[in-house]
Amino acid sequence: MTPLTIADRTFSSRLMLGTGKFPSNESMRDALDASGTEIVTVALRRADLTGGNDPFANILDFIDPERYLLLPNTSGAMNAEEAVRLARLAATAGMPKWVKLEIHPDPRYLLPDPIETLKAARTLVDEGFTVLPYINADPVLAKHLEEAGCATVMPLGAPIGTNRGIETRRQIEIIIEQANVPVVVDAGIGVPSHAAEAMEMGADAVLVNTAIAVADNPVAMANAFRLGVEAGRTAFEAGQGSQLTEASATSPLTAFLNS
Amino acid sequence: MTPLTIADRTFSSRLMLGTGKFPSNESMRDALDASGTEIVTVALRRADLTGGNDPFANILDFIDPERYLLLPNTSGAMNAEEAVRLARLAATAGMPKWVKLEIHPDPRYLLPDPIETLKAARTLVDEGFTVLPYINADPVLAKHLEEAGCATVMPLGAPIGTNRGIETRRQIEIIIEQANVPVVVDAGIGVPSHAAEAMEMGADAVLVNTAIAVADNPVAMANAFRLGVEAGRTAFEAGQGSQLTEASATSPLTAFLNS
Amino acid sequence: MTPLTIADRTFSSRLMLGTGKFPSNESMRDALDASGTEIVTVALRRADLTGGNDPFANILDFIDPERYLLLPNTSGAMNAEEAVRLARLAATAGMPKWVKLEIHPDPRYLLPDPIETLKAARTLVDEGFTVLPYINADPVLAKHLEEAGCATVMPLGAPIGTNRGIETRRQIEIIIEQANVPVVVDAGIGVPSHAAEAMEMGADAVLVNTAIAVADNPVAMANAFRLGVEAGRTAFEAGQGSQLTEASATSPLTAFLNS
């Protein structure tokens, strides 16, 4: 597989992992290892920047910053102001100046807000952040964010945590066709075949969390997603044949055996 | 991955390969190697059992019988009688007494004939063959074939060579639920994500030919399918979470940062 | 809409109705009326040919034989012998010598048996019945049944009573392309859009039962299906445009307003 470049960094893995919902920090650590990932996203609220008593407060102790790029996310922010504040706080606390920008005012479907996301992205890019925005599969919005200086666009396949796959396939195909920054499919990816499908379509990477964290065996599932991403990307680079309407014999049907 | 048992043999790979349509016998040989397959199907008409002048006559020289189980297929047979005749001829010529039973009277879509397939299967099982029938995704027919003593059932995902994936998903799910013999998804699998999907559904194996043979780089594509099958099977064994209608936050949304 | 001809009879409606699951015989009668149907199928077991105490025994009192063609069905038959016996019994009792042939050995999914269905069809055609067989969406089987003298083929869209629509779309398209007898989509049709879709594909008719019978308002739903079938058939006859990959402006984009 060719390596993936985001902003000024290069990665050999095309699978990003989230850190929510794991049964324990130990299982999370082992799943990160099995997945081969190099980019790990953490909800800023969990990282206990405030010194409070969050039971997940020590999550960062389980993620080796030498091995993984820590990607703080603004999950839980309901508007641009909250998201910007969270990102600044993370930078102040010494985390990398990268941010996965998530703004979702609706608690039921956690769908991203296009208006507030673009607004926050402009502010954060201006302040020197490397911004990876989570968005609906909206090609025009993706273009605006690219033009605003975002390092990637991260369209959703289906709402967060639903495991329903790439329901927005056509829109993501258009985003991929038009983008000059990496396209990372985020949310909805529930099984390795979904991840492989995203890569076959030409997506640059995928982000997976729920599907691995809630599996009966998260470590084995992390390995399965690693294989799925490699399968899809390898196929993309190998050059796929096209779909046909009729059947196409795999061996010539003329000259049937005469004996 | 747990191993796959068909009749009295056990295999570590769950990917079967066909041998049609490759640009050369050399590329076919290398693709077989890259795929990790242990079962290779060959059209009997191509194997030149009759000593004729088929340009593919020497295909068997490129398939090591120590490494691969050679699975003769009856592709091109239009009824039970032709299929039985081909199978017997192969056995007489010293090939393994296994047969992939394909009977398709219609040259356009190459869809299998349920009536003639069951008839031929009964005859060949009686004669001691290990029979792997290619069928439409018909659960009742699958049950009849199992009861007739077939070693597997091989339902199609979509017509041969179309690369359209598992269009018959619901029917194959029922076949898997009801079968006591291995279920091998055959035909229609066009990209590794399709192969992974079949394995995630609980299929025991997949057979791929066109998608690998017509890729720009068949060897890389064979590797991609190996990874896809491993991804899907590993996920199946790791225990998948379920699909949801609503979103499900990957981190708690209450207790938002107060600072 | 052009009329529909089956065997030697011509119908102006392309919607057939089943009579199971209605809350009352009165609601069934009114739904039949609202649907505009001219062909009504009745399970022979319900018609109380044996003079027993079935609570639905008087169902025939609610179906005017002058207005509707009564189509006895062999629902519940598990093999050819049982189906043939039921059909003969109906004819002896003075019902029309038409039969909807249903043979489903599996009580869970009620999927039809291709082998037994073809066997029974041959017998019943020989005995002068007009035979309309319910089948899996199997184009080769459909061809065998047509050649056996069946008056239609009735492929399923999805298992009976599931309301899931035309999951077998590709296979039914092939059946329609190849058939010389009317193709009636039966089972799985859950909403009027499914019925319209079948007609747009070129199916000759659809059979609906569960979706109407279990609606909150069966009479209104019967009317909705009538409209759906007319919509789809009218569109088919009006000649549809094709699908495109790109957008296509509905008004020229050049020469934008200069003012």
Added chain:
Amino acid sequence: MTPLTIADRTFSSRLMLGTGKFPSNESMRDALDASGTEIVTVALRRADLTGGNDPFANILDFIDPERYLLLPNTSGAMNAEEAVRLARLAATAGMPKWVKLEIHPDPRYLLPDPIETLKAARTLVDEGFTVLPYINADPVLAKHLEEAGCATVMPLGAPIGTNRGIETRRQIEIIIEQANVPVVVDAGIGVPSHAAEAMEMGADAVLVNTAIAVADNPVAMANAFRLGVEAGRTAFEAGQGSQLTEASATSPLTAFLNS
């Protein structure tokens, strides 16, 4: 069917028509008549407000303003400023102060711009327009537009003119669930079954143009869409049964005929 209310007006038809691409103004007029529509959208550039030489300049002569609400659209506008300017020009020219707001900077897929659309909507609502914005199927954007005072939201099913149906089904379902204004599915609707599907989902109306205008027989196709919309809405109001995973017998399978 219950009537549809948008802003302060009530309509008995739930089918809106566009006026582009028809073979002639006469065929457009007859298709409007056959469709039963009461709302007709016209590209402002075509209405020749500037007194230029557009060959479609006289399109308004073919649309009776007593019978149809004329809904000017801003098709071709690439940003908020252009759209606002077009709407004002129409009002000045004496057209109704209603506007279908379309802003699509990308000429290939004609996808709407969420940022510019919200901006223009706010301006036009402030100026007293009744605003019906065309949008991507983005539930959060739909909420913003509703809060800005728009009279409807008009999410796309698929890119304009593609006839591919409701590819964004899940997102539109969420929009319908959350909206307090009518939801009109616009773009992508290619056959009556697509229109029926939208209505069955609970959409309040659909807008169709290309599928009717490019049909071999636009008048018959307009009638087909009228029927499809009525079918879907009638079914929605009749209360649909749910989908099942297993089959469900339409007649009891116990107590099989003993004779």
